[in-house]
Amino acid sequence: MSEPAPAAEHAGASEGHGAPEGHGAPEGHSDDVLRVRNLSTRFFTEEGQINAVESVDFAVRDGEVFGIVGESGSGKSVTALSLIDLVDSPGRITSGEVWYRDADLAEEFRDDLPEAVDGDFVDTRRLPEDVRRALRGPAFSTVFQDPMSSLNPSITVGEQIAEAVEVQRRARSNPRSTRSRTQGYGMGKLITDALLPNKGYTSESSMNRAIELLEQVGIPDPAQRAHEYPHQFSGGMLQRAMIAQALAGEPDVLIADEPTTALDVTIQAQILNLLRDLQEEQDTSVVMITHDLGVIARMCNRVGVMYAGQIVERGTLADVFESPVHPYTEGLIGSIPDLDDPAPRLQPIEGNVPSLVDEEMGGRCFFADRCPKAMTDCLQEIPEYDAEPGTDEHAVRCVLAEREYSEADALPPDHFDRNEEVRGDE
Numbered sequence: 001m002s003e004p005a006p007a008a009e010h011a012g013a014s015e016g017h018g019a020p021e022g023h024g025a026p027e028g029h030s031d032d033v034l035r036v037r038n039l040s041t042r043f044f045t046e047e048g049q050i051n052a053v054e055s056v057d058f059a060v061r062d063g064e065v066f067g068i069v070g071e072s073g074s075g076k077s078v079t080a081l082s083l084i085d086l087v088d089s090p091g092r093i094t095s096g097e098v099w100y101r102d103a104d105l106a107e108e109f110r111d112d113l114p115e116a117v118d119g120d121f122v123d124t125r126r127l128p129e130d131v132r133r134a135l136r137g138p139a140f141s142t143v144f145q146d147p148m149s150s151l152n153p154s155i156t157v158g159e160q161i162a163e164a165v166e167v168q169r170r171a172r173s174n175p176r177s178t179r180s181r182t183q184g185y186g187m188g189k190l191i192t193d194a195l196l197p198n199k200g201y202t203s204e205s206s207m208n209r210a211i212e213l214l215e216q217v218g219i220p221d222p223a224q225r226a227h228e229y230p231h232q233f234s235g236g237m238l239q240r241a242m243i244a245q246a247l248a249g250e251p252d253v254l255i256a257d258e259p260t261t262a263l264d265v266t267i268q269a270q271i272l273n274l275l276r277d278l279q280e281e282q283d284t285s286v287v288m289i290t291h292d293l294g295v296i297a298r299m300c301n302r303v304g305v306m307y308a309g310q311i312v313e314r315g316t317l318a319d320v321f322e323s324p325v326h327p328y329t330e331g332l333i334g335s336i337p338d339l340d341d342p343a344p345r346l347q348p349i350e351g352n353v354p355s356l357v358d359e360e361m362g363g364r365c366f367f368a369d370r371c372p373k374a375m376t377d378c379l380q381e382i383p384e385y386d387a388e389p390g391t392d393e394h395a396v397r398c399v400l401a402e403r404e405y406s407e408a409d410a411l412p413p414d415h416f417d418r419n420e421e422v423r424g425d426e
């Protein structure tokens with residue numbers, strides 16, 4: 001990135017003389033397959049508006065693993081759901097763009113929806129709903145912590161994977177006609193799913209491919225197990241089956257949200273190795289969401305650290321883990337002497353992730369009340385700074401990217417306590 005702070009990705013928005021969003025895709029690396037700009041997702045609850053994802057920017061390159069790490073409640077899963085447009089009420093994406101590189105799609109919509117197209121990129125947020133839905137599977141697919149959220153208990157495992165294979169084949173056989181493909185997969189697919197929950201309507205060749213995939217993910221006797229139902233599989237086997245299903249569509253981007261958290265340690269390691277191997281083989285890009293720094297260190301090329309809905313620091317694994325700038329990142333990794341340690345964990349940092357309720361947040365650094373280096377500057381809204389101008393991007397939402405810590409400007413240690421007393425919190 002050549003521009004000085006604030007980070008160049010915001011440049012598009014500010015050039016627009018008050019335009020609410022940027023013009024076209026954000027600038028980035030030529031290998032980017034995904035560019036996310038200013039993504040915000042809120043939940044409108046009785047307790048108030050919860051800012052679960054707050055102006056998130058990041059990009060994912062071809063064939064890389066991009067990690068998102070952070071404490072529980074920091075907004076990792078809601079970010080994942082927002083990428084694939086699966087946020088449910090009372091939640092809603094309130095701003096942002098998700099630019100996805102697909103030359104065919106871009107061509108398809110260039111004339112009708114020019115604001116959704118920039119070069120080979122489309123802003124999936126501006127595409128029609130049915131097209132967005134059709135992208136799930138062939139473009140973006142997901143692996144979650146709980147396999148039962150992705151697998152239907154009343155359909156055999158093989159059948160479900162074969163279905164994913166068919167979706168992909170139909171999409172590929174007619175790449176130019178995104179619209180006819182999505183019509184087939186909008187209502188059409190919903191109706192077939194509803195009418196024929198147990199009927200084998202997948203072809204023999206798709207089933208054979210499903211068996212191949214089950215074998216690839218290390219399921220013994222795949223031809224036989226393909227005809228079993230999810231409840232007949234153990235946890236680790238189900239997780240493998242879900243990976244097979246996710247990869248059946250040969251997605252460009254695989255979003256894995258805590259894919260191994262529910263499994264015991266040895267199986268975790270096997271599944272991660274498997275994911276890594278398949279990802280390298282298929283050259284899939286992966287967004288890997290986890291609270292486990294060991295998973296990040298072992299799997300990821302680049303990483304974003306989330307805190308209170310924001311990505312507070314992102315860059316290469318070396319940038320973030322070896323030269324962290326944000327005191328939150330420092331705190332997280334502070335206790336880890338060696339990343340080769342098989343199970344480095346997040347270090348507990350004193351205090352809790354803030355409530356994320358809008359009126360309690362205000363325009364300030366959200367970490368300031370837990371930060372050992374909080375200064376008066378931290379009470380204003382913090383933009384994303386470029387920590388190392390001119391190098392590969394290392395972006396940080398912290399004034400320390402710009403200036404040294406100075407005790408003279410330190411916030412009094414009880415600054416936030418007093419405010420909390422006023423609000424009547426404990």
Ligand SMILES: Nc1ncnc2c1ncn2[C@@H]1O[C@H](COP(=O)(O)OP(=O)(O)OP(=O)(O)O)[C@@H](O)[C@H]1O
Binds near residue numbers: 070072090291
């Ligand atoms: N359906 C919902 N209704 C209201 N608030 C929600 C809902 N889903 C998530 N949130 C809020 O959004 C915030 C972010 O949640 P999210 O699940 O993304 O965290 P996370 O980083 O994935 O945490 P974990 O590591 O525990 O999975 C939390 O404060 C949570 O309370």
Ligand code: NI
Binds near residue numbers: 076077078257
């Ligand atoms: Ni989560």
